[in-house]
Amino acid sequence: MKIYKAVILIIFFVIAGISWIGRNNMSERTHLLKFVVPEGWPQPVYDFKNNPLTEEGFQLGRKLFYDGRLSKDGNFPCASCHQQFAAFATYDHSLSHGFHNSLTRRNAPGLFNMAWQKEFMWDGGINHLDLQPLAPISDTMEMAENINDVIQKLRSDEEYRKMFKAAFGDEIINTQRMTKALSQFVLMMVSNNSKYDRVMRGEDSFNLPQKLGYDIFKQKCASCHAEPLFTDLSYRNTGFPVDSFLMDYGRMKITRNAGDSLKFKVPSLRNAQVTFPYSHDGRMFSLLSMMDHYRKSVVKSPTTDSLVKNGIKLSNFEIGQLTAFIYTLTDSVLLRDTRFAPPGYEKRTQQAPAEHQHIYKQ
Amino acid sequence: MLNFLAVVVLLLSAAPDFTNDKIDHTFIISFNNKVGNNDLHLDSQNYRNSFGEIFTVHQFKYYISNIELRDSISGDSEKFPDKYFLIDEGDSMSKIISLNTSLPHITSIKFMIGVDSLKNVSGVQSGDLDPAKGMFWTWNTGYIMAKLEGESPSAQTAGHRFSFHAGGYKKDENTARVVVLKLPQQQRNNVMIEADAAKWFDALHEIKIEAAPACHEPGKLAVMLADNYSEMFSIPQNK
Numbered sequence: 082m083k084i085y086k087a088v089i090l091i092i093f094f095v096i097a098g099i100s101w102i103g104r105n106n107m108s109e110r111t112h113l114l115k116f117v118v119p120e121g122w123p124q125p126v127y128d129f130k131n132n133p134l135t136e137e138g139f140q141l142g143r144k145l146f147y148d149g150r151l152s153k154d155g156n157f158p159c160a161s162c163h164q165q166f167a168a169f170a171t172y173d174h175s176l177s178h179g180f181h182n183s184l185t186r187r188n189a190p191g192l193f194n195m196a197w198q199k200e201f202m203w204d205g206g207i208n209h210l211d212l213q214p215l216a217p218i219s220d221t222m223e224m225a226e227n228i229n230d231v232i233q234k235l236r237s238d239e240e241y242r243k244m245f246k247a248a249f250g251d252e253i254i255n256t257q258r259m260t261k262a263l264s265q266f267v268l269m270m271v272s273n274n275s276k277y278d279r280v281m282r283g284e285d286s287f288n289l290p291q292k293l294g295y296d297i298f299k300q301k302c303a304s305c306h307a308e309p310l311f312t313d314l315s316y317r318n319t320g321f322p323v324d325s326f327l328m329d330y331g332r333m334k335i336t337r338n339a340g341d342s343l344k345f346k347v348p349s350l351r352n353a354q355v356t357f358p359y360s361h362d363g364r365m366f367s368l369l370s371m372m373d374h375y376r377k378s379v380v381k382s383p384t385t386d387s388l389v390k391n392g393i394k395l396s397n398f399e400i401g402q403l404t405a406f407i408y409t410l411t412d413s414v415l416l417r418d419t420r421f422a423p424p425g426y427e428k429r430t431q432q433a434p435a436e437h438q439h440i441y442k443q
Numbered sequence: 444m445l446n447f448l449a450v451v452v453l454l455l456s457a458a459p460d461f462t463n464d465k466i467d468h469t470f471i472i473s474f475n476n477k478v479g480n481n482d483l484h485l486d487s488q489n490y491r492n493s494f495g496e497i498f499t500v501h502q503f504k505y506y507i508s509n510i511e512l513r514d515s516i517s518g519d520s521e522k523f524p525d526k527y528f529l530i531d532e533g534d535s536m537s538k539i540i541s542l543n544t545s546l547p548h549i550t551s552i553k554f555m556i557g558v559d560s561l562k563n564v565s566g567v568q569s570g571d572l573d574p575a576k577g578m579f580w581t582w583n584t585g586y587i588m589a590k591l592e593g594e595s596p597s598a599q600t601a602g603h604r605f606s607f608h609a610g611g612y613k614k615d616e617n618t619a620r621v622v623v624l625k626l627p628q629q630q631r632n633n634v635m636i637e638a639d640a641a642k643w644f645d646a647l648h649e650i651k652i653e654a655a656p657a658c659h660e661p662g663k664l665a666v667m668l669a670d671n672y673s674e675m676f677s678i679p680q681n682k
């Protein structure tokens with residue numbers, strides 16, 4: 082009896098010792114990344130405890146984000162629709178290109194400040210950031226791939242096996258780890274370094290049109306495009322009639338409630354200068370046309386938002402000032418941050434690729 | 444670490460007394476899928492529902508979770524909160540669930556068909572809950588709790604296919620159902636549960652293939668299917 086207890090105690094101490102050593106090794110392997118909540122901002126809703134940010138996880142997410150193998154034919158990485166120079170929207174495209182000459186059904190939104198969002202997509206159908214990539218991967222008009230096939234492709238790549246091990250401790254590759262790594266990469270895209278932010282921090286000042294624009298903004302736009310995210314993340318019908326081809330009724334598809342017909346998530350105005358065209362299907366090609374819509378062409382229906390139902394009164398002068406203010410929301414630090422560029426960008430050569438060299442020799 | 448300590452303490456306290464019949468052992472639940480009185484054979488066999496509609500079954504899958512074993516003799520029960528099993532007629536290994544319990548005589552079993560709402564709102568899971576298992580809606584987050592697919596001349600669709608994917612976890616759309624089954628005799632080691640796919644059509648609501656050949660989103664039809672499949676389980680008398 083006593084011997085029995087003694088043996089168990091010895092085993093206990095041995096295992097405790099091993100796990101202690103193992104713990105130390107683990108923390109040497111990964112390097113924690115700090116997520117900084119900008120001063121005065123609300124607390125993020127993403128649960129970082131379940132997915133601690135590490136340099137290794139971030140770099141894995143970065144590789145995945147730029148890897149075409151996540152799509153069926155290899156041509157459509159996440160980055161094909163989410164371009165850094167467009168604040169991770171698709172530059173100058175109402176709809177984005179997908180597999181086999183298809184077009185997506187909605188305008189690709191910019192990716193930034195995702196840690197503060199609890200629902201995703203224009204209709205809010207997805208309830209967790211980690212789940213978000215699975216929709217475009219499996220959509221036949223986007224990446225058109227099967228999740229299992231993506232996982233198989235990653236498993237057969239030695240580089241990925243190494244990177245998953247570095248990020249998560251062993252070589253197991255599954256949907257959960259892939260999506261957590263993608264989340265880590267996307268979560269770090271915090272947009273808080275626009276001129277507006279510098280002004281708010283007292284590091285810069287608006288010129289006159291920007292200042293006047295900010296005043297008009299606070300009066301006529303801020304109840305939906307609320308600071309500091311420049312969206313209140315609500316769903317609203319802003320008076321766009323349904324497109325007869327897309328037949329997209331937005332939020333109603335998710336809630337099956339007629340009261341949600343034609344409601345879409347309020348998009349952030351941050352980086353709006355580079356995320357044009359606007360609206361859920363990209364039917365508005367410029368800020369001017371968007372603001373013109375609010376003053377002239379809002380379509381009244383039972384679900385049209387009360388704040389825009391009767392139009393927003395805007396003079397040409399005010400539209401000019403508002404435009405000047407909205408341009409101060411462009412975060413050139415985010416757009417140029419090399420951490421979010423394709424893997425290996427830091428080591429790029431300044432020379433044209435070999436296959437282009439003959440052009441220069443002529 | 445704390446878990447490990449707890450295990451050691453448990454071992455130290457439980458180990459010396461081997462005469463107690465309350466010792467850890469395996470309890471096996473096996474699922475036998477049927478259509479009415481017939482065994483279920485995928486694709487190869489024709490069945491008939493109570494409306495006379497002829498059909499074959501191509502896929503039959505459902506989640507079993509939140510299992511609780513009960514011992515009415517001692518009054519004890521054991522819960523298995525973090526175990527999720529995808530029962531798939533096409534994968535015979537998936538139809539056998541193995542649980543570790545200390546209950547000596549199990550008299551009833553409680554479980555959920557489907558996945559509780561918490562796991563529907565907690566991001567990407569692994570194992571049987573991996574979205575890559577195909578029991579997940581990516582565009583409108585949520586698990587497909589149970590799936591019955593097949594062909595029927597009554598289905599006015601491409602290939603005469605019908606597909607019932609029942610899911611939804613929100614209020615008024617919940618398709619997870621709790622089932623309690625009494626065992627005919629107390630058991631220590633195993634129990635066999637029968638699941639009758641024919642109940643999907645008529646247990647509590649009449650669902651004709653002709654009228655509703657497809658369910659691919661949460662809502663009224665999915666809830667009706669859930670009400671029906673909540674009635675599909677039974678434990679046969681030992682013969």
